Amino acid sequence: MIAATKTKIEPGRLLIDGQWVEGSKKFDTINPATGEVLTQVVEASASDVDHAVAAARRAFEDRSGAWRKMSASERGRLIWKLADLVEKNLEELAELETLDNGKPIFESRYVDMPMVIDVLRYYAGWATKIHGETVNTFETAFTYTLREPVGVVGLIIPWNFPLLLASWKLGPALACGCTIVMKPAEQTPLTTLRFGELAMEAGVPAGVLNIVTGGPETGKAIVGHPGIDKIAFTGSTAVGKEIMRGAADTLKRVTLELGGKSPNIVFADSDIDNAVKGAINGIFYGKGEVCNAGSRLFVESKVQDEFVEKLVARAKKLQPADPLDPKTRLGAIVSQEQMQTVLGYIEAGKKEGAKLITGGNRVSVDGGKGFFLEPTIFGGVGNEMKIAQEEIFGPVLATLTFDDIDQVVDLANRNQYGLAAAVWTRDVKKAHTVSRQLRAGTVWINTYGLMDAALPFGGYKSSGFGRELGMHAIEHYTELKTVWLNLA
Ligand code: NAD
Numbered sequence: 001m002i003a004a005t006k007t008k009i010e011p012g013r014l015l016i017d018g019q020w021v022e023g024s025k026k027f028d029t030i031n032p033a034t035g036e037v038l039t040q041v042v043e044a045s046a047s048d049v050d051h052a053v054a055a056a057r058r059a060f061e062d063r064s065g066a067w068r069k070m071s072a073s074e075r076g077r078l079i080w081k082l083a084d085l086v087e088k089n090l091e092e093l094a095e096l097e098t099l100d101n102g103k104p105i106f107e108s109r110y111v112d113m114p115m116v117i118d119v120l121r122y123y124a125g126w127a128t129k130i131h132g133e134t135v136n137t138f139e140t141a142f143t144y145t146l147r148e149p150v151g152v153v154g155l156i157i158p159w160n161f162p163l164l165l166a167s168w169k170l171g172p173a174l175a176c177g178c179t180i181v182m183k184p185a186e187q188t189p190l191t192t193l194r195f196g197e198l199a200m201e202a203g204v205p206a207g208v209l210n211i212v213t214g215g216p217e218t219g220k221a222i223v224g225h226p227g228i229d230k231i232a233f234t235g236s237t238a239v240g241k242e243i244m245r246g247a248a249d250t251l252k253r254v255t256l257e258l259g260g261k262s263p264n265i266v267f268a269d270s271d272i273d274n275a276v277k278g279a280i281n282g283i284f285y286g287k288g289e290v291c292n293a294g295s296r297l298f299v300e301s302k303v304q305d306e307f308v309e310k311l312v313a314r315a316k317k318l319q320p321a322d323p324l325d326p327k328t329r330l331g332a333i334v335s336q337e338q339m340q341t342v343l344g345y346i347e348a349g350k351k352e353g354a355k356l357i358t359g360g361n362r363v364s365v366d367g368g369k370g371f372f373l374e375p376t377i378f379g380g381v382g383n384e385m386k387i388a389q390e391e392i393f394g395p396v397l398a399t400l401t402f403d404d405i406d407q408v409v410d411l412a413n414r415n416q417y418g419l420a421a422a423v424w425t426r427d428v429k430k431a432h433t434v435s436r437q438l439r440a441g442t443v444w445i446n447t448y449g450l451m452d453a454a455l456p457f458g459g460y461k462s463s464g465f466g467r468e469l470g471m472h473a474i475e476h477y478t479e480l481k482t483v484w485l486n487l488a
Pocket of ligand 1: 156157158159160161165183184185186214215216217218219220223234235236237239240242243256257258259260290291292391393419458459463464
């Protein structure tokens, strides 16, 4: 049986100007492991977004208001306090994330929430380290730069790592002194709403963090709003393009973290058993609903048979199960719609002549109506096939073969995306040579998927632009002002 939960889930409201407000329209948020409704949340209207932006603007511009009067050091302490509150409520947040998204509780508890805490603490430290420079120009001038908050930021979040990807944006936004209108994905609003309560408990001043739930229409209202200075978006490439167009009229600053189809390249001289583990982790972690999933596996021909045999044996052991069970490593696909999309890609792979080596089907867990899929591996995939070119965003791996470095670099780069890549080899020179030649924002060597709050993450090509995490994110939440003083 799918485990029952003790977590009490209240219907969602909007957080505007420090107050929780009801909305006129509501929609269901579903538990993908059971297909049942968890609760209802508000579909924020354009007028709700308007109120949220007005509150954020006031909090940003009021020079005698709490936010503007707060020193950088106090801002840092506030962000640290938020991290402490997430830590204190980790179990509840992890369970909410698993219920709403379908990811194994193992991931929510030991990866998502700990990284949320780490990212907040990392940016708490940055609050006091954001500064301009004095620059020597003329004898008769005193010239310096100021790094100022960019203003009101609109944060639009996807459903795959709901609170984690929110923290990647919230951390630098708060550290830089911006104010925020944030929209979680319609599939997974619950942890963001709970985080809003924690922000109030921590003492985040009214209007600094506003949360509006809803779908694409709410997102469009944020993107088009003239009171917002910058949009930070994580989501699909198709929506990223719409956002760029939508933001053009008001010339908002935009950073986009978009889709991926990351190549995972295994050379014959690698530690094969480790590479097999890395390939499994690369595609099946997070049910494959991971922007940097290693969804294109390139195996050197010489070791292809041995590698695929070991790969399939491991994949078969990884069967989907109740996400709340601590032993589960493959959870439920986030929604029925996403499950159908993934099944559509599996059909497309078969039609195009790829060989389905394992998986390919929906499965019932404990006789329930949850959205579970088997781990799926295709062999004999051509690089031009749909399953090798398009982001599936599910537990489906396309395996391809190659014979030399030039060939695999060419194949790996022949894709619209450039988010991440991995190289498995014992040859250091080869590892670095290939890493330089790959057009990707992150390259892992002899590992897959590692992240750290201090290291920038983002894409080349259609995977977007701008970087999140690390010191580079600070640039995207600030403007640079040059000041000239005439000493003559
Ligand atoms: P999505 O693009 O459908 O939705 C993302 C968010 O945008 C949601 O909050 C949604 O409500 C909102 N939205 C939808 N249409 C909008 C519009 N026209 N205007 C404004 N907002 C709009 O993406 P998704 O299905 O939630 O997430 C999956 C995608 O996210 C995948 O493509 C994945 O690769 C990508 N992703 C990228 C990264 C990264 O760091 N590069 C990380 C995670 C996910």
